[in-house]
Amino acid sequence: MRRYRNWIILAVVAALVAASVYFIIPPDERTHLGLDLQGGVEVVYTARTADGSAPTQEQLDQTIGIIDRRVNGLGVTESQVKQQGADQISVALPGVTDPDKALAIIGKTAQLEFFVDYPESRIVGPVATRDEAITKAKAEGVPKKDIARFRAGDNNTDDYALISASPGAFGNENEAWFVYKRPPAMTGDAIDSAKQSFDQNGRANVEFTLTDSGAKQFQEITKKLYDEGLFSGVSQTFAIVLDNRMESDPRIDHTDPGLQDGIGGGKAEITGDFSVQEAKDLALVLNTGALPVELEPTYQQQVSATLGGDSLRAGLVAGLAGLILVLIFMIVVYRFLGVVADVALIIYAVLLWGLYNAIPVTLTLPGIAGVILTIGVAADANVVIFERIKEEVRRGKTVRSAVSSGYARGIVTILDANILTVLTALVLFLFATQQIKGFALTLMIGVGVSMLTAVLATRAMLALLAQFSFFNRPAFMGVSSAQIAVAEAEADAAEAPQGRGRSRRAPGAAPGPAMAPAAGGAASAAPRRPSTAKKKRKKR
Amino acid sequence: MSIIRGIYKFDYMGHMKWWFALSAIIIGAGLISLAVQGLNYGLEFKEGTRIAVAFESKPSLAEVRSVVADKGYPDAQIQEVSAVGGTSLPGFQIQVETLTPAEQAELKQALDDKFTIATQNGTPEYASETVGPTFGSEVVSSSYKAALLALLLIMAYVAFRFQWKFGVGAIAAEIHDLLVVVGVYSLTGREVTTATIAAVLTILGYSLYDTVIVFDRIRENEGTLGRLPYADVVNRSIWQTLTRSINTTVTVLLPVLMLLLFGGTTLTDFAFALLVGIVSGAYSSIFVASPVVTLLKQREPQYRRLAARAGQS
Numbered sequence: 001m002r003r004y005r006n007w008i009i010l011a012v013v014a015a016l017v018a019a020s021v022y023f024i025i026p027p028d029e030r031t032h033l034g035l036d037l038q039g040g041v042e043v044v045y046t047a048r049t050a051d052g053s054a055p056t057q058e059q060l061d062q063t064i065g066i067i068d069r070r071v072n073g074l075g076v077t078e079s080q081v082k083q084q085g086a087d088q089i090s091v092a093l094p095g096v097t098d099p100d101k102a103l104a105i106i107g108k109t110a111q112l113e114f115f116v117d118y119p120e121s122r123i124v125g126p127v128a129t130r131d132e133a134i135t136k137a138k139a140e141g142v143p144k145k146d147i148a149r150f151r152a153g154d155n156n157t158d159d160y161a162l163i164s165a166s167p168g169a170f171g172n173e174n175e176a177w178f179v180y181k182r183p184p185a186m187t188g189d190a191i192d193s194a195k196q197s198f199d200q201n202g203r204a205n206v207e208f209t210l211t212d213s214g215a216k217q218f219q220e221i222t223k224k225l226y227d228e229g230l231f232s233g234v235s236q237t238f239a240i241v242l243d244n245r246m247e248s249d250p251r252i253d254h255t256d257p258g259l260q261d262g263i264g265g266g267k268a269e270i271t272g273d274f275s276v277q278e279a280k281d282l283a284l285v286l287n288t289g290a291l292p293v294e295l296e297p298t299y300q301q302q303v304s305a306t307l308g309g310d311s312l313r314a315g316l317v318a319g320l321a322g323l324i325l326v327l328i329f330m331i332v333v334y335r336f337l338g339v340v341a342d343v344a345l346i347i348y349a350v351l352l353w354g355l356y357n358a359i360p361v362t363l364t365l366p367g368i369a370g371v372i373l374t375i376g377v378a379a380d381a382n383v384v385i386f387e388r389i390k391e392e393v394r395r396g397k398t399v400r401s402a403v404s405s406g407y408a409r410g411i412v413t414i415l416d417a418n419i420l421t422v423l424t425a426l427v428l429f430l431f432a433t434q435q436i437k438g439f440a441l442t443l444m445i446g447v448g449v450s451m452l453t454a455v456l457a458t459r460a461m462l463a464l465l466a467q468f469s470f471f472n473r474p475a476f477m478g479v480s481s482a483q484i485a486v487a488e489a490e491a492d493a494a495e496a497p498q499g500r501g502r503s504r505r506a507p508g509a510a511p512g513p514a515m516a517p518a519a520g521g522a523a524s525a526a527p528r529r530p531s532t533a534k535k536k537r538k539k540r
Numbered sequence: 541m542s543i544i545r546g547i548y549k550f551d552y553m554g555h556m557k558w559w560f561a562l563s564a565i566i567i568g569a570g571l572i573s574l575a576v577q578g579l580n581y582g583l584e585f586k587e588g589t590r591i592a593v594a595f596e597s598k599p600s601l602a603e604v605r606s607v608v609a610d611k612g613y614p615d616a617q618i619q620e621v622s623a624v625g626g627t628s629l630p631g632f633q634i635q636v637e638t639l640t641p642a643e644q645a646e647l648k649q650a651l652d653d654k655f656t657i658a659t660q661n662g663t664p665e666y667a668s669e670t671v672g673p674t675f676g677s678e679v680v681s682s683s684y685k686a687a688l689l690a691l692l693l694i695m696a697y698v699a700f701r702f703q704w705k706f707g708v709g710a711i712a713a714e715i716h717d718l719l720v721v722v723g724v725y726s727l728t729g730r731e732v733t734t735a736t737i738a739a740v741l742t743i744l745g746y747s748l749y750d751t752v753i754v755f756d757r758i759r760e761n762e763g764t765l766g767r768l769p770y771a772d773v774v775n776r777s778i779w780q781t782l783t784r785s786i787n788t789t790v791t792v793l794l795p796v797l798m799l800l801l802f803g804g805t806t807l808t809d810f811a812f813a814l815l816v817g818i819v820s821g822a823y824s825s826i827f828v829a830s831p832v833v834t835l836l837k838q839r840e841p842q843y844r845r846l847a848a849r850a851g852q853s
Contacts, residue, residue, distance in 0.1 A: 043641070046672070100645040297641060298672035300589075314804030321802055322795030329794060333787060366735060369810050372799055373742065376792030380749065383791060387784040413756045416701055417749035423697065424690045424745030428738060431686035436738040443742065 006460035013457050017347055020354020031357055033094070034364030034438065037312040041099035041302045042092040044084060045295040054087045063295070064089055088298065098153060099302050112188025113161075115180045116225065117237045117249070125178030126165065133162060133177035142179065155244040158182065163244050168278075170237070170249035178239075178246065185221050185238065190214025196279040197269075204279040205271040215266035222252050223262030229254025240282075248272075248282055315368035322372050323349065326379050334386050340461050341382040341454070348378050348453040352446060366439035374446025377421065381454040385410035400466040407459050414455065418447050552778050552826060553771035553834050559827035563716055570723010579726050582733035587671050589639040591647070592621070594631030594665040595655040604632055607654050611647050613637065631658075631665065638672055683737045687718075690744050698748070698755075706755050709833035713751055713824035714744055720820040721813060731809060739813035746792070747821020750785050751829045757781045758833070769847040770837045774830050789822040 024031075047055045047063060055063070060083060068081045071091060080092040096102045115121055124136040134150045137160070146157040155162045161184075165176045194208035210218050225236040235251040250270045252259055270282065327345060330338035352371060356363060389406030393399060422444055429440035552559075601620055608616045617635040639647065648666065651657065658665045691714060699707035721740055725732055757777040765773050796818065799811035837843055 100641065100648070103641040103645075296672065297670065300641065300644075300668070300670035302666070302668040311804050311807075314802060315807060318798045318802040318807065319795070322798035325794040325798065326791055329791060365807060366738060366810065369735075369799060369803070369807055369814075372795045373746075373792070373814070376795045377746070377749075379791035380788040383787045384753065384784060387781075387787070391780075413753055416756065417752045420694060420697060420748045420752065421742075421745040423693045424741055427686050427690040427693065428741050431682045431689070436734055439738050439742075 006463045009456055009460040010464070013347060013453070013460075016354075017350055019358075020350050023354040023357040024350070031353075032360045032362045033312065034362045034367065036301075036303050036365045037309075037315075037363060038094045039303050039309070040092070040094035040096050041102060042090065042300070043103060043297055044088055044090045044299040046088050046298045048087075048294050048296065060087070060089070067091060089295070103300075111243055112191070113184035113241045114186040114190075114221070115161075115163075115239045115241060116185045116221065117239060118228070121181055121185070122239075123160070123179045123181055125163075126170075126172065126176035127178075128174065128176065130162070130164070130177050133179055137162075137179045140179075161241070161244060163239070163241055163246055165246035165249075169246045170239075180239070180241075184241070186214070186217050190217055192266075194283040196276065196283045199269065199271050203271065204274040204276045205269050206274070206279050206283045207267070207269045208283070210266045210268070212266070215264065218266075218268065219262040219264040221262070222259065222268075225252040226254055226259050226262060311365055312368075315365055315372075319368060319372045319375070323375055326375060330379060330382065334382075334390075337382075337386045337389065337462075340458050340465075341379065341386070343461070344382070344453045344458045345375065345378055347457060348450055349375070351449055351453065355445060355449065356442075361441065361445070362438065363442075364438040366436060367442045370439040370442030371446060374443060374450060377418070377447055378450035378454045381410075381414045381418075381450060382458060384413050385455070385458075403459075403462050403466055407455070411455060414451075418451065422447055549779055551775060553774050553831060556831040556834070559831060563720075563824075563828060567716070567719045567723055570719060570726055573723060573726040577726060577729070579722070580729050580731045582731045582736075587638050589636050589644060589668060589670040591634045591636075591644075591666070591668045592631065593634070593651065593667075594658040595651075596658045597655045598630075599655045601632070604634070604651075604655070607650055608634060608636070608647070611650050613647075638670060644668060644670070683734070686737075686741060687744075690741055691715075694744065694748060698752075702755055702759060705836040706759075706833055708836060709829040710748060710751055710755070712832045713747070713821070713829035716824045716828045717743060717747055717817060717820045721816050724816050725813070730812060733809060735810040736813045739810050740817060743814065743817030743821055747817065747824065749788060750822050751825040753781050753784055753788070754778060754825050754830060755833070758830070767846065769850050770840075770843040771834055771847070772850075774834050778826055778830060785822060785825065789818060792818055 047060060049055050049059065064081055064083060067089065071079045071081055071093065079094070079096075080090075082090055084090045093099070093102050123140050123142065124133050127133050127136060134147060137150070138147050142160055146160050149157050150160075150162050159182050161180045161182055163178045163180055165172060165178065167174055170176075190210055191214060192209040192211050194206055197205055197207045199205040221238065225238060229235045229252060233254075235254045237249045237251040239246050240248045240250070248270065250272070252263075274282070323345070327342045330341045330345075332338070334341065352374075355361075361367070385406050388410045389402045392402030392405055397405070425440045425443040425447070429437050429444070601618060605616070605618050608614075608618065613636045615637075619633045621631055621633050636647075648657075648668075691711065694714060695707045695711050698710040718740065721743070725736070754777060757780055758774055761773050761777050761780075765776065768776075793815070796811050796814045799807050800815060803811055838847060
């Protein structure tokens with residue numbers, strides 16, 4: 001089994017490389033760029049209730065839900081709204097082209113509207129995407145200027161509204177888009193208040209009351225819907241839209257004679273397949289979609305797309321330059337071993353990129369810095385091991401045994417050092433701001449992957465190569481025969497003056513040969529080839 | 541060759557006083573600078589809004605200042621920069637009090653009207669960052685917490701893997717590095733941002749790499765060179781690991797140097813902190829951590845005897 005171990009390791013590495021390549025191609029789509037590389041805007045709000053105290057978790061969740069709704073309405077892909085800490089909400093909108101407008105939309109008070117779903121009111125929909133909705137609107141004769149504004153990112157013009165619906169709003173499975181003609185049949189100020197309750201069958205429902213004028217309006221609308229339903233034989237619906245997002249599409253049951261005068265009395269209920277939470281959410285929406293808390297922008301960052309793109313380019317150039325320099329350095333100093341290390345480094349870069357795209361990790365500028373740093377760390381691991389190998393070779397060991405002991409001792413040192421790096425990265429990750437978290441994460445992942453490539457993979461490669469006789473030349477390792485001679489001479493010379501004592505052959509003279517207790521035991525780690533080889537075999 | 545040998549096989553521990561003196565000078569200069577001019581804290585540490593923008597029409601600093609003042613911010617700090625953000629366009633950095641998004645949009649509009657914000661491929665060359673009052677102080681406190689925690693973890697781990705005396709040596713080196721980096725930042729007046737903090741914390745972990753290499757060897761040699769005075773043990777350990785130390789430092793410095801040169805202004809600060817820290821870290825493993833460990837270990841009775849025998853003080 002041990003014989004095949006190295007082949008297995010290399011096979012696993014090769015498979016990982018293949019998987020990484022899959023995740024890397026094509027790079028534009030697969031790589032997730034952070035705000036500072038893509039451009040966009042990020043805002044962190046601190047939430048406070050009206051009297052200035054910290055909000056409850058429930059209030060925070062509600063607020064996040066409302067903001068999420070508004071952000072989705074913007075149609076920004078990869079937008080993110082999440083809670084940060086105990087009372088903060090962070091909103092990230094990467095790639096948004098007009099950050100000021102996006103922020104204005106998020107921050108403004110909600111707009112609640114009711115549209116009836118007659119064909120002359122609901123002009124387009126449901127369709128699957130926003131673009132499709134715009135195209136169809138054009139076909140239906142919506143004027144050019146409105147189309148132009150829709151295309152520019154506006155969802156509302158004076159005469160038309162572009163509205164999206166989340167899955168489930170009207171029994172739909174996927175998102176859907178509509179275009180409605182303005183003005184809406186009724187607006188939010190007709191609603192007095194709304195709450196979640198339970199209907200006579202014990203199911204969750206939403207009960208709401210209307211203002212006096214609103215009650216009249218509502219009665220007229222619902223009567224018309226009823227009549228229309230009777231006439232066409234299909235119950236008519238009206239859409240409840242909050243911030244251009246359709247939340248619900250209740251129908252007026254045309255078979256219910258109690259509704260023939262519309263719904264009067266200023267009170268109504270919406271029943272359906274609601275969970276309690278859904279009913280609560282809808283009630284919230286009807287309560288003018290008011291935010292239960294006040295949001296104060298605490299932190300904001302805007303990066304233009306070109307600034308982001310330039311930063312990305314700069315980071316990549318630096319990274320590539322650094323990598324190339326390190327590659328050259330390794331070959332110059334460690335010759336053939338350096339080549340092996342370089343192969344491992346390149347594999348490392350590929351694996352890392354693939355891993356980032358697979359998880360996916362959002363790449364920020366500090367993240368790139370972290371990657372560049374780990375290139376140095378990965379090379380370091382090899383330096384430690386190779387220096388050890390060179391020492392062993394100078395002391396006269398065969399290349400094969402030198403490699404073996406070099407790795408054995410080197411790994412201990414590397415583990416110590418890497419664990420420390422990871423510990424500090426962990427501390428960074430737990431305490432730092434969003435951006436720096438990205439750096440810490442890339443550092444940790446990088447160190448981890450580098451253990452795989454710089455240590456395991458190179459060891460496997462070297463172990464396999466060592467089977468070839470051409471490999472067993474010290475010159476390959478960058479150790480000249482002169483150095484070996486010097487080492488031997490010094491070891492002999494060191495015998496005399498030191499006299500007794502365990503370390504008879506204590507060198508410690510030149511920066512080369514060293515006592516390697518793990519390899520040969522304390523006393524007689526003789527620099528003679530045969531006995532060393534014997535010792536090695538015994539140890540196995 | 542023999543000269544290099546001479547440098548290599550230098551009696552490092554015998555000249556402890558020199559190293560401590562050198563460190564004292566560097567750190568002392570840094571501390572004086574701290575007392576006199578303090579640190580140039582970046583935006584994340586104090587509240588306000590910072591805008592980086594490039595204009596088409598190339599206005600003068602005075603012109604930009606007058607527009608900003610007209611908008612109601614006469615106390616704004618405005619700087620000309622030769623490269624805005626990661627680009628190579630010259631422009632301005634404007635730092636004002638905390639603006640709401642609406643106010644920001646207004647200011648942006650005013651600047652655009654007067655000077656026309658430069659665009660590339662249709663997007664404006666504009667970046668802004670706003671930090672409210674609470675955010676800055678949170679960042680500061682969390683940074684301190686992180687630094688402290690990291691130091692404790694490091695000390696614990698080193699004490700666990702080696703002896704506690706080595707832990708002290710490691711911490712001495714770490715604190716030395718911290719002071720050097722802070723001192724250099726104060727002396728050069730470079731801006732301290734959260735990226736600087738991140739770099740410093742990383743250095744804490746990473747410079748130990750070097751220290752661990754030396755400590756590892758010292759630990760090995762302790763066993764086998766048992767008849768030598770401790771200073772000699774440490775000296776030899778350093779000789780044996782010098783090449784390794786230098787090479788590991790180089791392999792990390794090369795990428796960081798590239799970051800410094802090519803990484804664009806955003807990454808340059810970061811790279812600078814890393815550079816100073818890594819160099820200091822390499823220095824401190826040999827010239828701070830090792831001497832401290834030597835001093836501590838020399839007091840042990842067995843080593844006192846050995847030292848006396850060898851005629852050392």
